Amino acid sequence: MEFITVIMEGRGSYEGQIGIAMHDVKHQEINLCEFVDSKEYTTLKTMINVHEAYDIVIQNGNEDRGSTKLLGEALMTAFPDASLQSISTKYFKAERGERQLHSLMNAEVSTVSEGCFRRSLALGALAVLLKYIHETRCVFFRVKSLRIKEMGVNDTCMIDFVSWESLEIVDSDDASKARKCQMKQKRTLLAVLNHTVTKNGFRVLRSNVLQPSTDVAVIESRQEAIEELVAKPQLREKLRHTLSNAFDLDRVIAMCIQTSSSWTVRESEAKINQIINLVQTLKVVQTIRELLESARVKSTLLNDKIEFLKDPTFDQMMTILLDKIDDSLLDAKKNSLHLQNTKCYAIKNHVAVQLDLARQTYEELIDNVKETGAREIAEHFHNNSSVRLSFSHARGFHYTFVTREAERITIPRHFLEVFRNRTTVTFNSRSVIAYRLEQVVAEMFLASDVIVCDMIDEMQPLIPILYYAMDALSTIDFLCGLAVYSHLRDTCRPSFGQSFSISQGRHPILDWADTEKTITNDTCLTRDRRFGIITGPNMAGKSTYLKQAALLSIMAQMGCFIPANYATMPGSYFE
Numbered sequence: 001m002e003f004i005t006v007i008m009e010g011r012g013s014y015e016g017q018i019g020i021a022m023h024d025v026k027h028q029e030i031n032l033c034e035f036v037d038s039k040e041y042t043t044l045k046t047m048i049n050v051h052e053a054y055d056i057v058i059q060n061g062n063e064d065r066g067s068t069k070l071l072g073e074a075l076m077t078a079f080p081d082a083s084l085q086s087i088s089t090k091y092f093k094a095e096r097g098e099r100q101l102h103s104l105m106n107a108e109v110s111t112v113s114e115g116c117f118r119r120s121l122a123l124g125a126l127a128v129l130l131k132y133i134h135e136t137r138c139v140f141f142r143v144k145s146l147r148i149k150e151m152g153v154n155d156t157c158m159i160d161f162v163s164w165e166s167l168e169i170v171d172s173d174d175a176s177k178a179r180k181c182q183m184k185q186k187r188t189l190l191a192v193l194n195h196t197v198t199k200n201g202f203r204v205l206r207s208n209v210l211q212p213s214t215d216v217a218v219i220e221s222r223q224e225a226i227e228e229l230v231a232k233p234q235l236r237e238k239l240r241h242t243l244s245n246a247f248d249l250d251r252v253i254a255m256c257i258q259t260s261s262s263w264t265v266r267e268s269e270a271k272i273n274q275i276i277n278l279v280q281t282l283k284v285v286q287t288i289r290e291l292l293e294s295a296r297v298k299s300t301l302l303n304d305k306i307e308f309l310k311d312p313t314f315d316q317m318m319t320i321l322l323d324k325i326d327d328s329l330l331d332a333k334k335n336s337l338h339l340q341n342t343k344c345y346a347i348k349n350h351v352a353v354q355l356d357l358a359r360q361t362y363e364e365l366i367d368n369v370k371e372t373g374a375r376e377i378a379e380h381f382h383n384n385s386s387v388r389l390s391f392s393h394a395r396g397f398h399y400t401f402v403t404r405e406a407e408r409i410t411i412p413r414h415f416l417e418v419f420r421n422r423t424t425v426t427f428n429s430r431s432v433i434a435y436r437l438e439q440v441v442a443e444m445f446l447a448s449d450v451i452v453c454d455m456i457d458e459m460q461p462l463i464p465i466l467y468y469a470m471d472a473l474s475t476i477d478f479l480c481g482l483a484v485y486s487h488l489r490d491t492c493r494p495s496f497g498q499s500f501s502i503s504q505g506r507h508p509i510l511d512w513a514d515t516e517k518t519i520t521n522d523t524c525l526t527r528d529r530r531f532g533i534i535t536g537p538n539m540a541g542k543s544t545y546l547k548q549a550a551l552l553s554i555m556a557q558m559g560c561f562i563p564a565n566y567a568t569m570p571g572s573y574f575e
Contacts, residue, residue, distance in 0.1 A: 002026055003053030004132065006125040007044070008092050009071055018044050019121025021097075021129040022053055025137075027203075027250040028257060032112070032126060033151040034119040041071065042160065045078045047151075049161040050210045054079055057132055060086030078161075087128055097123030100130055104146045109467040116150045138260060142460070145257035147467050156211040157557060167547055168509055169209055169554070189551055192512045193560065195484035197244040200470060201477025208478070212557035216496050216571040222479065222559025223493055225299040229483035230561075235295045236480050236487075239288065243477050246284040247277035249470040256456050256463050265442040268449035272343045275452050279327055282318050285309055285469055288476065301479070305472045313465040320458055324351055324451055337391040344441060347448045355447035362440045369397050372431050380412045390426070397432050401425040482560045489515075491561035496571030500525040500553070505564035507548040508555065520564075523549050 002025035010017035018041070022031040031051075037043045048056070056079070058071055075084055098117055105112060116122065133139055164170050170190045190209050196202045213219055229236045255274045260267065289309040292302060326348045329341065344362065347355060373389035377399070381387045390400040398417070403409055406420045415427040485491075489511065504520035511518045519541070525532065534542045552562045556569045 002055070003051045004055045004057070004129065005048060005051070005053040006057045006129040006132065007071070008059060008121045008125040008128075010121055014121065017121055019119060019123070019125045020044070020047070021122060021125035022051060023129055023133060024051070026248075026254075027200075028253045029147040029149060030126070030129065031149050031151045032116060032119070032122040034122040039070075041074050041078075043158060045074070046158055046161050048075075048079065049164075050207065054082040056082050056084050057128060058084070058086050059089045059092060087132070091128050091131060092124035093127050094120035094123040097125070097127035101126060101148065103143055104130075104141050105148045106144050106146060106464055108464040110146075110148045112148055112150045138262070140259045142257050142259060145460075145463065155213065155215055157214055157554075159210060159212075159554075164210070167550055167554075169551075170206070187509065189508060189554065192508055193482065193485050193555075193558075195481035196477050197240050197481075198246060198474065198477045199248055200250070200474035201243070201481060204474045204478040205481060208558045209554065212554050213559070214557065219557060219559045219571075220496070221299075221301040222482075223561075225297075225301040225479045226483045226486055226559060226561060227493060228297055228299045228302065229480055230487050232295060232297075233487065235291060235297075236483055238291055239476060240480050240484075242284055242287045242291065243473060243480070245280065246473055247281045249278075249281060249466055249473075252278045252281070253463065253466050253470070256459065256466070263446075263449075265445050268445040268452075269343060271452045271456075272346050272445060272448050275321070275325065275455065276330065276342065276346055279318070279321050279325055280330055281469070282314060282321070285314055285473070288473065302476075305476060308468045308472045311465055311468070313462050314469070317459055317462045317465065320455060320462075324348060324455055335391075336393050340391075340393065340441065343448075344444045347451050351451055352447055355444060355451070358440055358443040358447055362437070362444060365435050365437055365440060369432060369435050369437070372429075372435075373397070373399070376414075376429055376431065380414060389432075395426070395428070396437060397435070398426055398428045399432075401427070482558070486561035489563050491563050492566055493561050494556040494564075494567035494569050497568045498527060498570060499568055500549075500570050501566070501568040502549070502552060502562075502564050503566040505548060505552055505562070505567065507544060508551050508563055510544070511563045521545055521548060525570075 004023045004025065006021045008019040010019070016036050017034060018037045019034040020032070022033075023029075024031075033047070035043060048054070056075060058075070072084060072086070075082065101112070101117070101123065130141075159167075159169070168188050170188050190206060193209065194202060194205060196205055229239075252274045255271055286309075289306060292306050292309075297303060297306070324347055326345060329338075329345055344359065349356060349359075370389065377383060377387050377389070381401075384401075386402045388400055388402075389397060391397050395417075399415070401409060401411070402424055404423060406423060406425050409425055411418050411425060411427050415429050418425065418427040500523065502521075502523040505523060506515075506518045506520055534545060536542050552564065552567065553569065555562045556567065
């Protein structure tokens with residue numbers, strides 16, 4: 001994740017209060033929150049860790065009083081690798097933040113209460129956040145385009161980030177490295193539960209592992225959906241397979257809501273690529289909807305997602321896209337030349353004269369390159385079938401000689417840029433290089449970008465539906481992932497009552513490593529018996545037993561089934 005976090009600390013009558021504004025660069029949403037924190041900034045540090053928000057901006061006008069200095073020292077100690085910057089307090093203006101909130105917020109997809117407009121610290125942080133984004137990234141947002149969410153600290157279980165490692169929830173020291181090794185070693189709860197197939201699905205999973213819900217109704221709705229997905233393995237696997245073909249809608253949304261002062265070939269190519277991804281993802285949305293409808297699911301949560309995906313706006317957006325986009329090339333083979341051609345021919349013929357002319361020139365150059373390649377192979381290699389004309393995005397057209405004796409093969413001096421690998425030799429010739437395909441491709445991208453921008457303008461009123469699609473797909477992926485875990489392990493659906501009772505519970509990480517050697521344990525705490533003493537010799541497993549109880553509670557609050565024969569969680573304690 002790439003979060004930018006702006007923090008405004010209260011003064012005077014607001015002392016002890018913290019206002020924060022967070023922007024996820026990849027996921028195109030802004031989160032606002034204002035809360036009372038301790039002098040150790042425990043809640044603040046936990047929220048920063050949850051979102052991996054290590055680009056941090058604070059006030060710099062209060063060092064003489066010491067509060068900003070203490071905040072800066074606390075953040076640098078907790079996040080030594082963070083980029084911590086300070087901005088003058090005069091820019092933290094709540095009035096400006098309120099005006100920008102009204103101007104940029106899309107009310108249809110945002111979750112902001114009336115009380116948020118009175119939270120001066122969060123609004124002051126928002127004003128600086130938008131200024132920082134503009135000045136550092138040269139990005140503007142379209143009016144009424146942003147999803148802005150008001151984060152709460154009361155409807156989730158806040159777990160101190162120091163406890164993450166102690167409980168082996170995630171590896172907070174190096175999250176990126178942890179995610180790479182988790183898939184192999186499964187040494188954290190996040191890794192054990194991670195059976196998601198999309199980036200946003202993993203994002204939802206990680207957020208729920210670190211901040212499990214305390215809303216029993218939300219938990220039980222997830223349990224109902226997971227139970228149905230466990231009972232219908234064919235539906236679950238079809239959903240996962242279809243979701244694996246979806247693209248990241250966050251980048252598509254970013255393309256639609258952001259404007260930039262520059263116009264480059266690289267940006268044009270990226271826009272074309274995202275439009276293609278949008279077409280393919282809308283097809284995934286349609287397939288997911290059909291799968292869930294044909295399965296006649298009973299889960300309330302899954303049926304809610306069906307209703308979102310049945311919105312006619314999806315069909316309107318697809319109609320706009322297919323009016324200009326040629327989707328016949330999207331499902332073909334995926335070699336480097338085809339991927340380039342997909343972008344070059346993404347826009348239909350006869351839509352723009354300049355684009356048609358550039359394509360004609362491109363096709364002639366491609367034919368000339370192929371004729372030159374065939375002639376040079378025949379002349380210098382006597383039509384050796386091991387030598388062929390290849391294409392890659394990095395090198396363009398070049399020759400590839402497939403051989404087991406790459407180091408011994410002699411390449412004629414006519415050729416240049418010779419590179420030898422274990423089984424191939426790649427090289428080029430002046431005749432092939434002379435064809436400046438890059439210039440023609442650039443012309444096609446720039447001409448296509450004009451059409452893409454027109455489509456984006458036409459789709460502006462429909463953009464909010466993409467937020468709903470992103471939420472629906474990520475939630476379904478999250479539920480399918482938990483259903484996979486629940487299916488692979490001997491688990492039970494925990495109920496909620498007045499006690500904390502687990503029969504033959506197993507430590508989820510140890511159970512994943514070796515089910516047969518895992519020792520089961522019972523746990524029972526009630527209102528009348530809420531204190532227990534655990535005794536035993538060194539290395540007997542006392543700490544593991546305590547961690548097991550905590551991890552099973554986290555899993556239950558996520559809505560996941562837990563490795564036990566029976567479990568009851570104290571739902572009334574969450575209230």
